[in-house]
Amino acid sequence: MSTRIPLPYSPKVLELFRNPKNLGRMEDADAFALAGSLACGDMIAIYLKIDENTQVIKKATFESYGCAANIAAASIMTEMIKGKPLETAWQISWKQISSELGGLPVVKYHCGVLAVGALRRAIRSYFENKKIPKWLPTELTADEKHALEEEKLIEVLSKKMETKKKPKVDLTYHQK
Amino acid sequence: MNKATFSFLGFGDIEANENSLEKLLDKGLFSYDFVLFTGDVPNPEVFRKLGKKMVEQGLGDLGNKPNIARETEPKEALEQVEKEFRSIKEFFKEIQKNTRFIGIWGNADNTKMLRKVPIERYIEIIHNNFDDYMIKTARMRDMLIDGILSKVDHTLLNGPKGDKRAPDNVNISFLYCEGEAVTLELSMRGIYVASGSACTSRILEPSHVMRAIGRRYEAAHGSILMKVTPMHQEEEIKYVIDQIPTTIERIRSMSPIKGGS
Numbered sequence: 001m002s003t004r005i006p007l008p009y010s011p012k013v014l015e016l017f018r019n020p021k022n023l024g025r026m027e028d029a030d031a032f033a034l035a036g037s038l039a040c041g042d043m044i045a046i047y048l049k050i051d052e053n054t055q056v057i058k059k060a061t062f063e064s065y066g067c068a069a070n071i072a073a074a075s076i077m078t079e080m081i082k083g084k085p086l087e088t089a090w091q092i093s094w095k096q097i098s099s100e101l102g103g104l105p106v107v108k109y110h111c112g113v114l115a116v117g118a119l120r121r122a123i124r125s126y127f128e129n130k131k132i133p134k135w136l137p138t139e140l141t142a143d144e145k146h147a148l149e150e151e152k153l154i155e156v157l158s159k160k161m162e163t164k165k166k167p168k169v170d171l172t173y174h175q176k
Numbered sequence: 177m178n179k180a181t182f183s184f185l186g187f188g189d190i191e192a193n194e195n196s197l198e199k200l201l202d203k204g205l206f207s208y209d210f211v212l213f214t215g216d217v218p219n220p221e222v223f224r225k226l227g228k229k230m231v232e233q234g235l236g237d238l239g240n241k242p243n244i245a246r247e248t249e250p251k252e253a254l255e256q257v258e259k260e261f262r263s264i265k266e267f268f269k270e271i272q273k274n275t276r277f278i279g280i281w282g283n284a285d286n287t288k289m290l291r292k293v294p295i296e297r298y299i300e301i302i303h304n305n306f307d308d309y310m311i312k313t314a315r316m317r318d319m320l321i322d323g324i325l326s327k328v329d330h331t332l333l334n335g336p337k338g339d340k341r342a343p344d345n346v347n348i349s350f351l352y353c354e355g356e357a358v359t360l361e362l363s364m365r366g367i368y369v370a371s372g373s374a375c376t377s378r379i380l381e382p383s384h385v386m387r388a389i390g391r392r393y394e395a396a397h398g399s400i401l402m403k404v405t406p407m408h409q410e411e412e413i414k415y416v417i418d419q420i421p422t423t424i425e426r427i428r429s430m431s432p433i434k435g436g437s
Contacts, residue, residue, distance in 0.1 A: 025432070
């Protein structure tokens with residue numbers, strides 16, 4: 001195993017990147033949510049299997065299109081919420097995820113935020129056609145808003161690109 | 177104090193990002209008198225900054241400053257590099273008698289990888305066999321490109337094929353695949369590459385080079401840059417071609433977006 005890693009990741013992040021826990025699609029999920037977008041480079045899918053009576057998360061899995069921090073954050077989060085009631089799972093913050101991972105590099109904080117955003121979106125989707133419990137806020141929380149912002153980021157970037165002048169170089173041979 | 181003259185040779189790419197540039201400058205780049213880059217055509221910003229400093233040091237009139245940033249075609253840029261080599265060689269001969277040189281080479285992005293070698297020796301090795309090296313490098317480059325493109329689906333070759341391509345450059349976008357994860361996975365297999373993904377740049381924007389050649393964000397995120405040097409062996413290229421398909425397959429298998437869908 002090499003010591004040359006592109007970013008200063010903690011051993012826990014590297015371990016989860018190599019052997020992610022709870023990875024994979026769940027076909028019979030009770031709740032599902034997707035956060036992030038292909039264009040912004042990070043995308044997390046969360047699948048939950050929930051006990052109807054006790055509202056305890058029986059099983060949680062994830063899929064990730066993203067960097068190692070993204071994969072590790074989603075993986076550790078599914079470990080953290082397994083066997084917990086939805087209310088407890090809702091309280092999990094990205095800081096808990098980060099400390100659980102032994103610290104994320106600063107530029108990767110948003111990966112933790114995106115994971116929390118995906119989880120909360122999944123929990124909301126579970127209560128869509130059900131009685132909404134008291135602990136579930138009607139307003140979007142900061143982490144959920146952040147996930148939305150990240151999805152919108154690409155629009156901002158695209159606008160930035162358009163305002164720039166097009167290069168005069170002949171680019172025809174770059175097109176496949 | 178007796179003023180010794182030092183030279184810095186950055187062999188490889190300088191990523192055009194503010195952070196890595198500052199890091200390089202922190203490494204005392206400015207204490208060197210001469211800077212040469214032989215990698216990709218880098219961001220002109222890098223040259224502007226370095227050029228300014230060289231002028232400040234009274235070395236701006238040497239006329240030997242690298243100016244490959246002006247070239248738009250990789251091939252032309254390379255020819256420019258060769259010209260630079262020639263003039264530098266003469267320049268060194270001229271003042272070699274009373275000055276001392278220390279050259280550093282390696283991928284300039286990765287300051288840890290910089291290795292100290294006497295610059296005279298380096299120039300001698302590369303310059304005397306310039307044509308042979310370029311032919312050898314281009315052959316290994318084509319081997320790598322063909323190997324990867326034939327073994328992995330949903331790929332895009334960034335840049336031209338054949339003569340118009342710089343001999344050392346391999347840049348391929350793996351669609352439905354995130355580049356940073358690929359670089360990490362490959363580094364665990366002993367292969368060190370760069371990516372144009374937003375996740376690898378510390379400003380979290382996809383590579384400006386990929387965007388400038390008209391690639392979509394998705395393609396930029398999955399782009400992998402590899403460099404072949406004359407020092408590489410064919411076995412190493414074969415090893416990379418062997419490792420890439422399983423790497424890409426693993427990263428793609430984790431994604432909620434499946435290829436073709």
